[in-house]
Amino acid sequence: MSTIPAFGLGTFRLQGQVVIDSVRNGLELGYRAIDTAQIYGNEADVGEAIASSGVARQDLFLTTKIWVENYARDKLIPSLKESLAKLRTDEVDLTLIHWPAPGNGVPLEEYMSELAQAKSQGLTKQIGVSNFNIDLTKQAIAVVGRENLATNQIELSPYLQSRKLVDFLRQEGIPITSYMTLAYGKVLGDPVIRMIAERHDATPAQVALAWALRLGYSVIPSSTKRENLASNLLAQTLQLSDEDMAQIATLERNGREVNPDGLAAKWD
Template identity: 55%
Template sequence: MKMPQIGLGTFRLKGQDAYNSVKTGLEVGYRHIDTAQIYDNEEEVGKALADSGLPRAEVFITTKIWIENLGKEKLIPSLKESLSKLQTSYVDLVLIHWPSKEFSLKETLDELMKAKTLGLTKEIGISNFPIKETQEAIDLIGANNIYTNQIEIHPFLQNKKLVNFLNEKGIRVTAYMPLAYGKVMTDESLKAIATQHKVSPADISMSWLLDQNFTVIPSSTKKVNLENNLKTKKNFLSKDDVVRIQTLDRNDRLANPGFSPIWD
């Protein structure tokens, strides 16, 4: 199954909120759900998927292996535990959540390739990998085996150097935090562009990302926001709009834990 360009992110959603968001998202038309082991919501995501009644093959599911589980002894067992929580025999995509300083990348990628061979996942990929680490992964398994690199991108962190590298290598870009935790809603430039097109600033950010052929995974617990994000129109921003958005880049990185790699 091809990954739908708009997915439903579940970062920071817990318990009933996670369940309700995914259940409602599936009801309004989402067919791409993104979760992770560290989000501690795979069980709720799995229950929502099961309760939706949708055929498994109709929903693209992504999860991510947490850094503590990237070694040979833990990766596949942890993935099987994720599958149990998600109530499925496979996921469509498994990502390395963050580069690891404890386990060798070769060891991790070997296990991911093994998981793919075993049918536990259809595709494998990476997340939060800068150019150096991405190139190391390419050297080990080839760009054709890296389905995507999921990275933070929004108008205030445009990650142009890494994006250009990924485009050159033919690796899909998945943009997380596309609305910058709601910061796009208060930016005066985005509000002005939105007023001109009679849409919301969220529509502007989403459309700008989609027009670059990125996959986007916004999250929300509100039905109206879920619907609006899914209905985002493409190819209506003018060249002047795009130039104006490009000027907003200020390296405003929101996901930057202490174990982060050296960013480009």
């Protein structure tokens, strides 16, 4: 069974000195899980920040994601080895298929088999998927086995609660990682979220993250500001009430922020 940390640091859209500072600050503040991806173009920067942090590699949980162009049998493992070199490590803790990309010419069976092969070669401790709908998750299970899918990392926020997909993943016992939990900051101004935040003397970001944690999701918020990185961590101790959760449940509006053409399959 998977052991994905509940709280991690995302690095999407952060590059160069910005991501180096974010990861360094995060590690100093106590973050021990870092989420990156080949397409982010920042694996080498993340590797540099980790190397200079003084935090031992075995105390970290590193996730990267295979990009669409590297799904073919002859490309996936070589590309992961490149990622490992950039991250300055012999293996990552988790490797995900970034998007299903149904039209890119590489069958799911091929890239999931290669991902499993990467695990058996010791390049990654665990494997999983990202942005997979119910049907594609079923196909991935058929190839690698349910017990080998450490997570499905999907966009989830109070504005996009994806109940059908979440219910399916729970039934299958596949852990869920929530990304874009703050909906690019849109939920931070929500009157309901703000009211709950005031009630708990918390920030709106803490409320949204605590909502996801209470639902059993792992979260990977990012920030370029040290004070926000520190503040976000406090979501772990924020106890939302059943009433709070019921109020947030009403905010669903299918507010998807990330849906790239050609990469996403049909959402449930």
